[in-house]
Amino acid sequence: MTIAVISSGMLSSIQDLGRYGFQKHGVIVSGAMDTYSLRIGNLLVGNQEGEAGLEITLLGPTLLLEEDALIAITGGDLSPEVEGVQVPMWRPVLVKKGSVLKFGKIKSGCRAYLTIAGGFAIPEVMTSKSTYLRAGLGGYEGRALKAGDKLETNSISDYSLNLFNKLKKKDTAQPFITTRWFVDFYKFITLSNEHTIRVIAGSHFSRCSSNSQKNFYAGKFTVTPQSDRMGYRLSGPEIKLDEKFELLSEAVTVGTIQLPPDGHPIILLADRQTTGGYPKIAQVISVDLSLVAQMKLGREICFQEISLEEAEALFIEREQRIRELEKFLKLKMNWKFCTSR
Amino acid sequence: MHASKHTLNISIEPFGDSAIIVRFGNRINSDIYEKVQMLANDLENNPFPGMIECVPAYTNVAVYYHPFVVYESFKQVNNHVSPFQIVKSVIEEVIDQLEEGKRTNNRVIEIPVCYGGEYGPDIEKVAKHNLLTVDQVIDIHSNGEYRVYMIGFAPGFPFLGGMSEKIATPRRSTPRQLIPPGSVGIAGGQTGVYPIATPGGWQLIGQTPLQLFLPDKTPPCLLQAGNIVKFVPISEQEFLYQKEEIE
Numbered sequence: 001m002t003i004a005v006i007s008s009g010m011l012s013s014i015q016d017l018g019r020y021g022f023q024k025h026g027v028i029v030s031g032a033m034d035t036y037s038l039r040i041g042n043l044l045v046g047n048q049e050g051e052a053g054l055e056i057t058l059l060g061p062t063l064l065l066e067e068d069a070l071i072a073i074t075g076g077d078l079s080p081e082v083e084g085v086q087v088p089m090w091r092p093v094l095v096k097k098g099s100v101l102k103f104g105k106i107k108s109g110c111r112a113y114l115t116i117a118g119g120f121a122i123p124e125v126m127t128s129k130s131t132y133l134r135a136g137l138g139g140y141e142g143r144a145l146k147a148g149d150k151l152e153t154n155s156i157s158d159y160s161l162n163l164f165n166k167l168k169k170k171d172t173a174q175p176f177i178t179t180r181w182f183v184d185f186y187k188f189i190t191l192s193n194e195h196t197i198r199v200i201a202g203s204h205f206s207r208c209s210s211n212s213q214k215n216f217y218a219g220k221f222t223v224t225p226q227s228d229r230m231g232y233r234l235s236g237p238e239i240k241l242d243e244k245f246e247l248l249s250e251a252v253t254v255g256t257i258q259l260p261p262d263g264h265p266i267i268l269l270a271d272r273q274t275t276g277g278y279p280k281i282a283q284v285i286s287v288d289l290s291l292v293a294q295m296k297l298g299r300e301i302c303f304q305e306i307s308l309e310e311a312e313a314l315f316i317e318r319e320q321r322i323r324e325l326e327k328f329l330k331l332k333m334n335w336k337f338c339t340s341r
Numbered sequence: 342m343h344a345s346k347h348t349l350n351i352s353i354e355p356f357g358d359s360a361i362i363v364r365f366g367n368r369i370n371s372d373i374y375e376k377v378q379m380l381a382n383d384l385e386n387n388p389f390p391g392m393i394e395c396v397p398a399y400t401n402v403a404v405y406y407h408p409f410v411v412y413e414s415f416k417q418v419n420n421h422v423s424p425f426q427i428v429k430s431v432i433e434e435v436i437d438q439l440e441e442g443k444r445t446n447n448r449v450i451e452i453p454v455c456y457g458g459e460y461g462p463d464i465e466k467v468a469k470h471n472l473l474t475v476d477q478v479i480d481i482h483s484n485g486e487y488r489v490y491m492i493g494f495a496p497g498f499p500f501l502g503g504m505s506e507k508i509a510t511p512r513r514s515t516p517r518q519l520i521p522p523g524s525v526g527i528a529g530g531q532t533g534v535y536p537i538a539t540p541g542g543w544q545l546i547g548q549t550p551l552q553l554f555l556p557d558k559t560p561p562c563l564l565q566a567g568n569i570v571k572f573v574p575i576s577e578q579e580f581l582y583q584k585e586e587i588e
Contacts, residue, residue, distance in 0.1 A: 020393050020394055020405075021393075021394050022394075022496075022561070023394055023396045023405075023493075024381070024394065024395065024396050024397060024491075024492060024493075024566075025492050025496060025497065025560055025561055025562045026492045026493050026494060026495050026496045026497055026498045026536075026554075026562065027496045027561065028495075028496070125556070126556075126561070134495075134537055134538065134539055135496060135537050135554065135556065137556055200355070200357060200358065203354065203356075203362070226518075230540070246511060246512075246528075246529035246530075248367075248368075248369065248398065248399045248400060248531070249398060249399070249491070249493060249494065249500055249528075249531070250362070250398035250399070250400075250401055250403065251356070251360070251362070251396040251398060251401075251403030251493070253356060253357055253359070253360055253403070253405070255357055256357070260514070260515065260516065260542065261512070261514040261515075262514055262515050273493070273494040273495060273539070274396060274493045274494060274495075275396065275398060275491065275493030275494045275500075276494065277512065277528060277529075277542075278542075283356070283357035283358075284357075285357070285358055286357070286358050286359055286408075308355050308358060308423065308425055309423050311357075311358040312358050312408055312412075312423045312424055312425065315358055315359075315408050315409060316408065316409055316412055316424075319409035320409075
């Protein structure tokens with residue numbers, strides 16, 4: 001199966017769940033900004049949840065599917081359509097040979113994920129298919145897609161094949177065939193207008209002035225245009241330290257909120273550096289990272305403090321939901337064996 | 342000479358909900374450095390269920406883990422305990438049993454640097470801040486012997502200990518959007534080299550033609566924690582010549 005890139009969109013790159021194990025060499029993790037959307041997208045087409053998908057940012061690409069393909073589109077709603085017909089998201093879709101997939105207006109979020117049965121045939125670099133843009137590593141030739149690229153896919157799993165055959169039988173005049181059921185993504189991520197991000201206090205929060213501590217939780221911050229996959233730079237009430245101090249560089253992680261001396265916090269995201277020397281004032285909890293990743297430039301956010309124990313409980317609960325979803329989807333895809341004749 | 346575990350002030354704190362930081366102190370010191378390396382090596386050789394990786398720094402080790410895997414692996418033994426508490430107690434046990442390891446790799450690597458001008462746009466600021474001339478800054482920086490304490494921030498970026506306080510200069514108040522690869526910088530009492538083009542807040546004093554990140558090699562970096570680095574001043578012609586040779 002081949003997908004030809006007719007136009008690239010703003011930033012479309014191959015991403016999986018990240019390149020782990022090399023941070024001590026300074027090699028960043030990369031990976032999908034919104035990992036839940038990618039994981040669910042993979043499960044919907046019968047892949048392993050960590051398979052690589054295409055991360056599509058704001059302005060989507062135009063893609064020609066040269067053969068029948070089982071895909072799913074998850075994440076932010078960038079109005080996907082096949083041959084001019086709107087494609088439903090968060091469910092498996094069998095797109096017919098020779099159809100063109102396009103994206104349009106942004107209805108919610110800012111990053112969509114395209115997953116495909118079998119996954120993209122991309123060589124792993126240091127155990128991951130993720131594109132590390134700055135170093136030109138991994139993904140499709142180490143870079144974002146451009147017009148003229150051809151993406152190949154791997155052979156598909158038995159689950160995918162069962163679903164593919166089942167959908168094929170439902171053939172209609174539409175350019176694609178889809179299921180009636182879908183995943184209720186609100187159980188996994190919020191793409192609504194809520195703008196509260198939950199955080200745990202960081203190692204150096206207590207070193208902010210008491211006024212700044214208050215402002216951090218009471219104030220509204222805006223995602224500035226200097227934001228990218230590395231981090232979101234925020235503008236809002238200035239956060240100041242009680243007393244300036246030089247910190248020895250140490251590990252930073254996804255969701256770490258750093259405070260540079262200019263008083264404007266930075267939320268570190270998928271392409272974050274492995275270590276940093278600015279004070280760490282807070283840490284976005286894991287379950288809210290997808291919500292941050294779906295925030296467009298200009299969006300306003302507020303921070304709310306919760307305890308580590310609450311963050312852990314939310315993490316465990318969401319993982320349990322994903323495992324349940326995986327079991328449910330596998331049953332759905334195997335229904336051929338349950339219902340045949 | 343090693344500090345016994347009783348003289349080290351160890352603290353273990355959560356680092357978000359999926360990592361933990363073990364701190365052995367808060368200043369650059371070779372005993373602390375040894376403990377950091379020993380703990381990181383020990384955990385890498387015997388990872389606990391759910392552990393992802395370790396990132397050693399000057400005085401601490403960050404250990405990344407998957408909270409759900411930790412929870413699932415230990416819930417029979419320890420119901421209702423948070424993944425952080427489980428990991429913390431696992432690491433405390435490891436620290437109690439740390440044995441003096443082998444001394445780290447003392448390989449010496451010379452890094453040629455073209456100082457100042459367009460290659461080191463902040464060198465005058467560093468000189469001014471320390472009431473020195475540019476030549477004195479170059480002299481002090483290139484006469485030091487530096488230990489690689491950690492690699493981090495970007496692939497192959499060495500954090501070097503041993504820089505003279507005479508040229509210490511605070512970071513820029515707003516980081517630069519893009520720094521050319523090979524740039525040699527100063528941040529507080531640290532010095533280091535940017536291996537790839539990246540944003541950053543260090544004061545830039547020069548540039549090396551060497552490539553520090555080698556993605557096709559194992560390990561993928563020129564420098565490893567423990568190496569000794571010496572900076573050798575070179576002229577602009579020499580810089581351009583070497584750069585061409587390498588590319």
